[in-house]
Amino acid sequence: MPVAKGTALDPAETRAGIVRSATTLLYQRGLAGIGVAELCTTMGISKETLYRHFGSKNGLIHAVLTARSDHVVRWLDDAVKEAGDDPDDQVTAVFDALGRWHAELSFRGCAIVNAATQQYDVEIRALAGRHLGRHRALLTRIAHDAGVRDEVTVGKQLLALLEGSTVLASLGGDTDAASVAKDAAHALIQAGR
Amino acid sequence: MPVAKGTALDPAETRAGIVRSATTLLYQRGLAGIGVAELCTTMGISKETLYRHFGSKNGLIHAVLTARSDHVVRWLDDAVKEAGDDPDDQVTAVFDALGRWHAELSFRGCAIVNAATQQYDVEIRALAGRHLGRHRALLTRIAHDAGVRDEVTVGKQLLALLEGSTVLASLGGDTDAASVAKDAAHALIQAGR
DNA sequence: CCTAGTTGGTACCGATCGGTTCGATGCAGC
DNA sequence: GCTGCATCGAACCGATCGGTACCAACTAGG
Known part of the structure; x- marks a missing residue:
């Protein structure tokens, strides 16, 4: 969204617009x-x-990825909340949302994982680690509510399915990767009870 | 491995050495x-x-990735062969080998997936797709031998666990990602019989 | 010993990179 | 209307990029 010449005098709004477009x-x-x-x-x-707001290209990248992590986490949280209280429904909601994302024309994999892969940068890798940790926390909580014996392990397994199916959808051409992962997630939870 | 000034007059050997170092x-x-x-x-x-042998930097990259794909596939095949004829042992062998790879100090994720992520290039993405396909073929074959009802689906699920655990080990700091994925793989095969 | 082919080293090319600076333009508040 | 601030557009910087050209050094085969 281009900003007209002298119309937007709110720096915060300008900055937010830049982050949105640059993402x-x-x-x-x-x-x-x-x-x-x-x-x-x-x-x-x-x-x-750009340089007044972010200092450097890396500063912009950091701002974009931080906002992106928040956005993605909120997006998954909302999908789970809409699914109600049943943990099995919540798992279905997570992987169905994942599948809709994979089907988008502009889908290119997880932006944050991609960024950490593209640029060897300690800060970005740490951000990616935190991002994965937030997903794992959600999945571990769902696994706990589903009554599995070892929710930490199952949480990691669900996260591996989530990230793995994203790679497969992005590079392997698997259009049903999320659906297949969803079945696996349910099976793992069932086996872990 | 540096090549001395005029000692290696075999172009094929020079080329192979370059590929090895550049990898x-x-x-x-x-x-x-x-x-x-x-x-x-x-x-x-x-x-x-370099330019006489590979034409361009992209040519070198393509040669490196092609050789890398062959090497990794052979590495996994060998691990499976050493495990004997029991499909369950073969699954264990795959994910144990994966775990040893994840534990290497120089581990940075799958070189081919990384490459396809780093550079938006149709050829590289196609190569990555074929690479994932070769892994999927191996895992599907193992799933078939293990007697699951739907070996295609289980093959995809095992591949998602393999790639997902590699991402987790690389960026999430999960040192036991492969071990956790191994347990999940066995559970999925058991559930799929 | 001589020729043909392969190589390393170096200088060089145009293009593009991230980043800085400066003047002109226009809005908001006084 | 004046002042201060945010912005655009463009020129500019040094560094680095991928890629090319040329030459001396070297080995293998005849």
């Missing part, structure tokens, strides 16, 4: 696949504005 | 994380030699 561009093209110049012209802002 | 460097630093100049000086070859 898409960096996701589609990769962190190193688009330069700062093209990034700015496409977003309709000047380089000076 | 490590590109894996550790990322495809875009090391330039051609540094690549050549570190390997002890000249840029002219």
Whole structure:
């Protein structure tokens, strides 16, 4: 969303708009696949504005990934909440939401995992680790509510299915990866009770 | 392994040596994380030699990834063969080998999946798809031998566990990701019979 | 010993990279 | 209307990028 010349005088809003636009561009093209110049012209802002708000390209990337992690976690949380109180329904909701995401034309895998893979950067890797930890916490909680004996292990297994099916959908061409993972998740919970 | 000045006159051997050295460097630093100049000086070859053998940096990358895919597939096949004829033992062997790989200091995730993530390139993505397909074929065959009803689905599930646990070990800090995935694999096979 | 082929080293090319600076433009509040 | 702040557009910087050209050194085969 380009910002007109002198119309937006709220810096916070400008910053939020940049994060929103840059998220898409960096996701589609990769962190190193688009330069700062093209990034700015496409977003309709000047380089000076970008560097005043984020200090560096890495600063922008960090802001984008942090916001992205919050967004994805909220998205999964909402899907779980809509599913009600039954843990089995919650598992179904998680992997059905995953499947809808995988089916999007613009799907290119998890933006945060991709970022950590693209750029060897301690901060980004730590952010990715926290991101995976947040997913694991949700899945572990669901496993606990489902009454499995070892919810920590089952939580890790569900997370492996979630991330693995995302890789398969992104690179392996498996259009039903999430559905297959969903069945596996239910089977693992059943076996773990 | 640097090649002495005029000692190796076998072009095929030179090429193979370059592929071997470049595999490590590109894996550790990322495809875009090391330039051609540094690549050549570190390997002890000249840029002219590199470009005569591979035509471009992308040509080198393609050669490296192709060889890497063959190497990894052979590595897993050997692990399975050593495990004998019992499919359950073969599953154990696959995920135990995976765990030993995850524990290596230089482990940074699957080089081929990483490459496809780092560089949006149709050829590399296709190569990654074929690579995942080869793994899936092995796991589907094991699932079939294990007597599951739907070996195609179980094969996909085992592959998701394999790739997912690799992501968790690389970015999530899960040192026992492969072990946890191994238990899940056995449970899924048992549930699928 | 001589020729043909392979190599390392180096200088060089244009393009692009991330990042800085400066002047012009326009909105908000006084 | 004036002032201060946020912004755009463009010029500019040094560094690095992938890729090319040329040459001296070397080995293998005749």
